[in-house]
Amino acid sequence: xxxxxDELNDLKRIDELDQIKDRSVxxxxxxxxxxxxxxxxxxxAKLAALREAGSAFPNDFRRSDLAADxxxxxxxxxxxxxxxxxxxxxxxxxMILKRVMGKASFASIQDMSERIQLYIATDVAGxxxxxxxxxxxxxxxxxxxxxxxRTRTGELSVRVTSLRLLTKSLRPLPEKFxxxxxxxxxxxxxxxxxxxxxxxxxxxxTRSRIMQAIxxxxxxxxxxxxxxxxxxxxxxxxxxxxxVTHHNALDTxxxxxxxxxxxxxxxxxxGMERVFEINRSFRNEGxxxxxxxxxxxxxxxxxxxxxxxxxxxxxxxxxxxxEKVLGTTRITYQGREIDLVQPFERLTITQAIQRFHPExxxxxxxxxxxxxxxxxxxxxxxxPADGIGGLQLTLFDETTEHLLFEPTFIIDxxxxxxxxxxxxxxxxxxxxxxxxxxxxxxxxxxFSELNDPEDQKARFQEQARAKEAxxxxxxxxxxxxxxxxxxxxxxxxxxxxxIDRLVMLFTDSPSIRDVILFPQLRRED
Numbered sequence: 001x002x003x004x005x006d007e008l009n010d011l012k013r014i015d016e017l018d019q020i021k022d023r024s025v026x027x028x029x030x031x032x033x034x035x036x037x038x039x040x041x042x043x044x045a046k047l048a049a050l051r052e053a054g055s056a057f058p059n060d061f062r063r064s065d066l067a068a069d070x071x072x073x074x075x076x077x078x079x080x081x082x083x084x085x086x087x088x089x090x091x092x093x094x095m096i097l098k099r100v101m102g103k104a105s106f107a108s109i110q111d112m113s114e115r116i117q118l119y120i121a122t123d124v125a126g127x128x129x130x131x132x133x134x135x136x137x138x139x140x141x142x143x144x145x146x147x148x149x150r151t152r153t154g155e156l157s158v159r160v161t162s163l164r165l166l167t168k169s170l171r172p173l174p175e176k177f178x179x180x181x182x183x184x185x186x187x188x189x190x191x192x193x194x195x196x197x198x199x200x201x202x203x204x205x206t207r208s209r210i211m212q213a214i215x216x217x218x219x220x221x222x223x224x225x226x227x228x229x230x231x232x233x234x235x236x237x238x239x240x241x242x243x244v245t246h247h248n249a250l251d252t253x254x255x256x257x258x259x260x261x262x263x264x265x266x267x268x269x270x271g272m273e274r275v276f277e278i279n280r281s282f283r284n285e286g287x288x289x290x291x292x293x294x295x296x297x298x299x300x301x302x303x304x305x306x307x308x309x310x311x312x313x314x315x316x317x318x319x320x321x322x323e324k325v326l327g328t329t330r331i332t333y334q335g336r337e338i339d340l341v342q343p344f345e346r347l348t349i350t351q352a353i354q355r356f357h358p359e360x361x362x363x364x365x366x367x368x369x370x371x372x373x374x375x376x377x378x379x380x381x382x383x384p385a386d387g388i389g390g391l392q393l394t395l396f397d398e399t400t401e402h403l404l405f406e407p408t409f410i411i412d413x414x415x416x417x418x419x420x421x422x423x424x425x426x427x428x429x430x431x432x433x434x435x436x437x438x439x440x441x442x443x444x445x446x447f448s449e450l451n452d453p454e455d456q457k458a459r460f461q462e463q464a465r466a467k468e469a470x471x472x473x474x475x476x477x478x479x480x481x482x483x484x485x486x487x488x489x490x491x492x493x494x495x496x497x498x499i500d501r502l503v504m505l506f507t508d509s510p511s512i513r514d515v516i517l518f519p520q521l522r523r524e525d
Contacts, residue, residue: 067116083149089146109142147161203503237262299494311436393417414429420456
């Protein structure tokens with residue numbers, strides 16, 4: 001018989017296992033792969049028998065109860081109380097544990113909420129049902145009806161009166177994950193990770209609750225959730241390399257969006273003065289523990305506010321989210337505590353550099369020649385055309401950003417690296433812009449929006465010249481956005497928050513891949 005794709009992948013895994021130096025570990029892993037083949041063939045035979053009996057993959061079982069609800073509602077019921085007033089329930093889920101005995105057996109099934117134990121006895125469920133159960137495998141999806149009771153150890157369980165196999169699992173579940181190869185398997189086969197790893201399920205439940213808390217926070221302040229295009233004729237809103245595609249019917253080049261900013265500000269111009277969007281952005285850049293080319297962003301805009309207001313509001317919002325989702329404003333990330341109640345520090349780029357590198361003087365950080373020499377000495381690449389502000393930012397990014405563990409706003413970004421932000425009235429060389437850093441990572445970026453169409457036009461033209469000179473991340477010139485600005489954008493503040501990095505922080509996850517259900521990976525072949 002020819003091998004299917006999964007079996008060929010398993011053969012490839014055995015080839016990869018040859019690289020394991022420890023012979024006993026390698027042999028154990030090879031046996032595990034071979035055992036998987038054998039068990040899969042046994043399960044296929046069972047499924048074939050079910051097909052012949054006409055009972056494969058039924059779809060007429062209806063669940064009425066979730067395990068977590070039953071544990072919650074009957075937590076204070078004694079075994080005597082449950083026996084005195086029998087509660088009939090209907091549960092369904094994947095069989096995770098199985099213990100077969102003589103005339104009675106136990107199993108644990110896992111649904112979307114939690115696990116619950118089943119008790120299958122010949123004198124209650126019937127001899128045929130109990131006999132059939134003994135041939136079910138871990139991973140099979142079962143539907144059960146019965147009454148609640150407590151075992152001698154006090155565990156809430158279902159005394160099964162009716163049991164059905166709803167879905168046959170053809171591949172055995174892994175016993176555990178260990179080692180680098182299995183870590184990658186968790187990302188590639190997230191369904192297996194979610195079945196076998198309760199911590200992973202909790203991460204993604206927390207992620208969903210964070211998104212809900214954000215919506216509640218903004219909705220309570222009269223923000224309107226909107227949706228803007230994912231494919232742009234002109235990429236804009238950030239300095240990044242876009243993904244390019246082609247629309248056949250229109251015969252035109254399109255770009256997956258790198259940010260929704262320019263469309264959201266068009267809405268503010270149109271009179272939608274408080275708007276937000278939570279959705280995907282795409283940037284054709286490297287993959288790392290903090291970068292994924294497809295990521296989730298919150299962007300929100302409010303007319304008649306400025307960047308100082310945004311910083312205050314960001315502190316309030318993060319505290320609200322932490323309280324709702326985690327029940328506390330004290331979080332622990334990688335062994336260190338962060339107290340979100342404490343006011344977030346606010347530093348300029350040069351102040352932050354000097355905080356961690358006091359050897360640099362104001363005069364040196366304001367000297368372009370010194371900055372170039374220092375970056376060269378450190379082996380840090382930079383854009384040769386950058387001015388003092390751009391060079392300062394490069395030095396900060398490479399030497400200081402990762403040291404900002406406590407929540408810190410870095411403020412007053414140079415105008416040359418902030419083409420969409422409003423210049424500071426007291427110093428036009430910098431802008432009313434901030435970035436928020438927590439645990440050494442950028443979490444948010446916000447600013448008072450540039451609403452002067454002539455200034456914006458000049459900055460777009462400068463970006464276009466940089467792109468022509470070879471800067472692949474420089475912005476395109478967006479004539480329609482300039483036209484929109486000419487109708488008048490009220491004074492506005494806007495901010496973007498990286499949802500994935502926020503979830504990493506709130507779930508103590510070291511890698512962005514741990515908080516994205518299906519992260520981008522190299523192809524298996």
